[in-house]
Amino acid sequence: MLEIKCPYCGKRSQNEFSYGGDATIKRPQLGEEISTEDWDNFVYYRDNPRGKHSELWHHVSGCRQWFKVSRDTATHEIFDTCKMNEDFNV
Amino acid sequence: MSNSFRTTNSTGLINKDKKINFTFNGTIYHGYEGDTLASALIANGVHLVGRSFKYHRPRGFLGVGVEEPNAMVQLHDGNKSEPNIIATEVELVEGLKAKSQNCWPSVQFDIGEINNVLNRFFPAGFYYKTFMWPKSFWMKIYEPFIRKAAGMGKAPLLPDPDRYEHNYEHCDVLVVGSGPSGLASALAAAKNGARVILAEDKPNFGGSLLTDEVTIGNMSGKEWASDTISQLKSMPNVILKKRSQVFGYYDHNMTVMIERVSDHIENPSKYTPRQRLHYIRAGEVIVSTGSIERPISFGNNDRPGIVLASAAKEYMKVYETLVGKKPIIFTNNDTAYSTALEFIKNDIEPIIVDTRDSSNGELVKEVQQKGISIKFNSGIADTKGHLKINSAIIGKLDSSKESFISEETVECDCICMSGGWTPTVHLSSQAGNKLKFNDDIDAFVPDKKRQKETAIGAANGSFTLNQSLAEGFQVGFDLSNKFTDQNNPTNSPNSNEPSYEKHEKLWCMPLPSGKKPKRFIDFQNDVAVSDVELAIREGFRSIEHVKRYTTLGMAGDQGKTSNLNGLQYVSKIEKKIVPEVGHTTFRPPYTPVTIGAIVGREVGNHYLPTRKSPIHTWHEENNAVFVAAGLWQRPRYYPRGSEDMNSAVNREAANVRKNVGICDVTTLGKIDIKGPDAPEFLNRVYTNAWLKLPVGKARYGVMLREDGMVFDDGTTSRLSENHFHMTTTTAQAANVLSHLEYYLQVVWPDLDVNVLSTTEQWSGIAVAGPKSRDLLSKLFPDVDMSNEGLPFMGLVDSSIDGIKARIYRISFSGELAYEVNVESNYGLYIWKKIMEEGQSFDIQPYGTEALSTLRIEMGHVAGAELDGRTIPFDVGLNSMVSQKKDFIGKRSLSKDAFTESDRQTIVGLVPLDKKTKIPEGSHIIEDNSAVAPIPKLGHVSSSCWSVEYNNPFSIAIIKDGKNKIGKNLYAVSPLKDISIPVEVVSSHYVDPEGTRVRS
Known part of the structure; x- marks a missing residue:
């Protein structure tokens, strides 16, 4: 079980969190004209890298904040976590 | 029965003043406090404990602890019964009942032993090859037969009556194993101020120090262990846990440990858990799990009475028990000589067989000085004795050690074998450590770590005491320095132990002349040398494939005694070095863990939390039948007298249409x-x-x-x-x-x-039906309840008896309806108040079934229609979709598949006979006489008995539904084997204009 450092609460066990997927996905602007392909890329298609992955987690059983985690998908090493409006240090 | 195999000394750890009675296979025996089931049986001369997995061969004890592959027993009776328990790990407790497994009618005479006679028909991969065809035989004939024949114990069918707990711990340094290196590291880390947990699987701390003749400082090893434990006990930053096995190493240094809390106590308190599962998140883990002795493969090396040399020594030194009185020691190294010396101390002269040409080790010399001759350059070729070994054929090896020059038969009652030592690297490997092969000790040791884990002592391949202690003190200090700033190192004391000569790289004896007895590598899975040879002959090359094909190293014992011997043999046949062959992956659990311990207290009502509305007690008092809605308990219906569900639901729903009903909607x-x-x-x-x-x-x-x-x-x-x-x-x-x-x-x-x-701050009460306005006007006289004063979709704040209430005019039932919300604590009071005032309006409570009936009749969609596969247009919500603004998901609605003209849509269904209820989930088809596969138009999402029209009504979502209205189709339910002719109607079956809600 992973140990994740919530930027608001500190280190907590994985079972307090839920996973939220790729943190680099940007939702298209409201009202933006967008091709079906671009829209499908946003809704369905995700990279599945082996190695460093920046992703969203939600502290569901805690402060209920969404935040960013930089994690190695192969080793589960967590390099850094930060608030949504921050950038990773490493 | 007598304890005729007890030694006369009392230097061990059992208490001969306290007798303990137990039963094995129906016979009553006694042992002493401190015994295991294994040591007590051996003391009584019982070696035959079970039958092997595949060939049903008689089997006895091989080891003395977790490494035991054979001696699995079924413990206790009835609901406390537990299968596959390793007898060497069971502490004796008064009245303990154990029996053999995998044998019928008895362990002495087992019908299944015919498999042993027919063993040439049961080679590796036998099941894969034999039971392939005909395919239809698999489920009904082959599988049940194999399950019955290839066996372990029987799982109890009754619920586990015992209590198990979970505990979460955090520490700076977790030390796993309390041998010399473990004790040293725990002491060094604790003295340096770190928070330390020391875990030991056995009932006594000390590991090898309990059996080895060594000195540390000016104390014996055993004394030093006990002194170190006393020091650790007195320190507030240390938690000592014996009878505790760390069996799993997971991500981010999460380890899991099982503690046997009361298995060894005769009458534990009702509230004492039987076992406790500890989740330990450790800053650093020190793996000081020691090493396990390796067996040697030779003809019929699995007979009861053939044990590991170290096990024989521990039985003598710790349990004051002799595995036999006419022993043969068979070894490829020096350590087994300490077992020989222990026999000599007990006035028993062993026969020593050593594969090596010579050895000048200190222990070897000591044995020779006592006048014992050693058969060097020799090996055991075969053994005899059906239920217990009675003789061995000892052969002189030729110079290549590939065959025997001469053979002699020697009487014996036990063989104590030693093929050297294998570091216990399971936890390091679980932690992701890439192991490396150490040629000096012919075994894998931890190398590149992925987590914060450090192996020391024998687990790290450091087999001398000096090395183990030095590593322990150093690593304990270094790692604890990460957590404290005391910088307080502890020096390693001087130690003294015999010197050892090198082992010989020989783990498999040649076959005796003219015979082909089975030479076992893996005792638990009945894998012999011939099975490995066959697997390689048939083309299995990867060690992972050899493992799966032969089952070598699988199952409960995780190959503790068999893995390396298997690898050595594969590398020998393949003419590769062992590191090229590689090793299989170690996975948790290291030792079997009771399911109950994993489940913990999350059983019965503790499995999930139960959510109850503040009005719950009223529902209970008024005969509600409850249904689970997620975690919530909701009233399903309120039967009166002998009413069944259908009549209760129809009555409740009809009363809403006719008078007024009240429903607890707090769970929204x-x-x-x-x-x-x-x-x-x-x-x-x-x-x-x-x-x-x-x-x-x-x-x-x-x-x-x-x-x-x-x-x-x-x-x-x-x-x-x-x-x-x-x-x-x-x-x-x-x-x-x-x-x-x-x-x-x-x-x-x-x-x-x-x-x-x-959600939990508000209690919600729906009041629905044509009389609801009159009722609420009476309850809230200050509020103008008229259609102008509180129109549909309006809301107003008011109060009742000083309690603030918010009244919404909203409707799920399609009737004129209101929803009264009050602070949760007043929910019950207001409910009762409405019920009381409602009596004169013929009010009745209604549950979730009537609630569904009312909304289905009206064609209101709910979870069954909004199942994650429907877009708004599918379920008649077209008017809800704004064309003017953007919103979450809007762009998807213009995708091609979502705009097709014959897209699925919601419709209503009425059976032509107006009687047959349509099962939810039924398929809708056009032609009932068509031959399969019949195109499916859609499915029935919700069904009810329409109280308005007094006939069944369903909602379905079907292809091109809007153009199917008025047509006749079929609703078929293959599971119930029925086909119902139905008419497609509008999903808005009752009051399609919605006049009632606005009335």
């Missing part, structure tokens, strides 16, 4: 939404328009996922300019809140909005 999700951007946010979240909703009005809203599927629906009210009250379905309440938080925090952080769940 409620979310408080505040902030200047709240209207804009709702406008983005919902498919319809929200900017112009007046204060004091509610609106129905539908929200989608980005893929266009309907996510949830509900009414949301504007309480003031920037304050909204959202309701969600009971099922999606938590998901909707996460969804809103995601968009506010991740996607649109610029919106100034706060959301908060208020």
Whole structure:
């Protein structure tokens, strides 16, 4: 079980969190004209890298904040976590 | 029965003043306090404990602890019965009952032993090859037969009566194993101020120090161990845990340890857990798990009485028990000589067989000085004795050691074998450590670590005491320095132990001349040398494939004694070095763990939390039948007298249509939404328009996922300019809140909005039916309940007996209806008040079944229609979708597949006979006489008995539904083997114009 450092609460066990997927996905602007392909890329298609992955987690059983985690998908090493409006240090 | 195999000394750890009675296979024996089931049986001369997995061969004890592959027994009776328990790990307790497994009718005479005679028909891969055809035989004939024949113990069918607990611990340094290196590291880390947990599987701390003749400082090893434990015990930063096995090493230094809390206690308190599972998150883990002795493969090396040399020594030294009185020691190294010396101390002269040409080790010399001759350059070729070994054939090896020159038969009652030592690297490997092969000791040791884990002592391949202690003190200090700033190192004391000569790289004896006895490598899975040869001959090359084909190293013992011998043999045949062959992956658990311990206290009602509305007690008192809605318990219906469910539901629903009904809707999700951007946010979240909703009005809203599927629906009210009250379905309440938080925090952080769940702050009571207005007017005389004063979708604040109440005019039933919300604590009071006042209006409570009936008749969609596969147009929510603004999921709605003209749509179904109820989930087809595969038009999502028309009615979602109205189709349920002719009608079966809700 992973140990994740919530930027608001500190280190907590994985079972307090839920996973939220790729943190680099940007939702298209409201009202933006967008091709079906671009829209499908946003809704369905995700990279599945082996190695460093920046992703969203939600502290569901805690402060209920969404935040960013930089994690190695192969080793589960967590390099850094930060608030949504921050950038990773490493 | 007598304990005729006890030694006369009393230097061990058993208490001969306390007798303990136990039963094995129906016979009563006694042992002593401190015995294991294994040591007590051996003391009574019992070696035959079970039958082997595949060939049903008689088997006895091989080891003395977790490494034991053979001696698995079934413990206790009835609901406490437990299969596959390793007898060497069971502490003797008064009245213990154990029996052999995998034998019938008895362990002495087992019918299944025919497999042994037929063993040439049961080679590796036998099942794969034999039971392939005909295919239809697999489920009914082959599998049940194999399951019966290839066996372990029997799982009890009754619920486990014992109590298990879970515990969460954090520490700086976890030390696993309390041998010399473990004790040293724990002491060094603790003295340096770190928070330390020391875990030991056995009932006594000390590991090899309990059996080895060594000195540390001016004390014996055993004394030093006990002195170190006393020091650790006195330190507040140390937790000592014996009878505790760390069996799993997971990510981020999470380890799991099972503690046997009361298995060894005769009458534990009712509230003492039987076992406790500890989740330990450790800063650093020190793996000081020691090593396990390796067997040697030779003909019939699995007979009862053939044990590991170290086990024989521990039985003598710790349990004061002799594995035999006419022993043969068979070894390829020096350590087994300490077992020989222990026999000599007990006035027994062993025969020593050593594969090596010579040895000048100290122990070897000591044995020779006592006048014992050693048969060097020799090996055991074969053994005899059906239920217990009675003789061995000892052969002189030729120079290549590939065959025997001469053979002699020697009587014996036990063989103590030693093929050297294998570091216990399981935990390091589980932690992701890439092991490396150490040629000096012919075994794998930890190398490149992935987690904060450090192996020391024998687990690290350091087999001398000096090395182990030095590593322990150093590593304990170094690692603890990461957590404290005391910088207080502890020096390693001087130690003294015999010197050892090198072992010989020989683990498999040649076959005796003219015979082909089985030479076992893996005792637990009955894998012999010939099986490995066969697997390689048949082309299995990867060690992982050899493992799976032969089952070598699988199952409960995880190859503790067999893995390396298997690898050595594969590398020998393949003419490769062992590191090229590689090793299989070690996986948790290191030792078998009772399911009950993993489940812990999460059984019965503790499995999930139960959520009850504040009105729950009233429902109970009024005969409600409850149904689980997620975690909630909701009244399903309230039967009167001998009413069955159907009549109760029909009565409740009809009363809502005719008079007035009351329903507990507290479970609906409620979310408080505040902030200047709240209207804009709702406008983005919902498919319809929200900017112009007046204060004091509610609106129905539908929200989608980005893929266009309907996510949830509900009414949301504007309480003031920037304050909204959202309701969600009971099922999606938590998901909707996460969804809103995601968009506010991740996607649109610029919106100034706060959301908060208020589900549990409000109690909701629906009052529905034509008489609801009159009832509420009486209850709230100050409120103008007229259609003008409180119109449909209006809301008003009022109070009742000084309790603040909010009245919404909203309807799920399709009738004139209201929903009264009060602070949760007053829910029960208000409910009772409404019931009391409602008597004169013929009020009746209604449950979730009647609630469903009412909404189905009206064609209102709910969870069964909003199942994550429907877009708004599929379920008749077209008018809810704004063309003017953008919202979550809108772009998906214009995708080709979602705009096809014959897209699925919601319809109503009435059976032609007006009698047969249509099962939910039925398929809708056009032609009942067509040959399969018949095209499916759609499915039935919800069914009810229409109380308005007194016939069955269903909602279905079918292809091109809007053009099917008026047609006759079939609803078929293959599971129930029925086919019902139905007429397609509008899904709005009752009051399609919606006049009642507005009346």
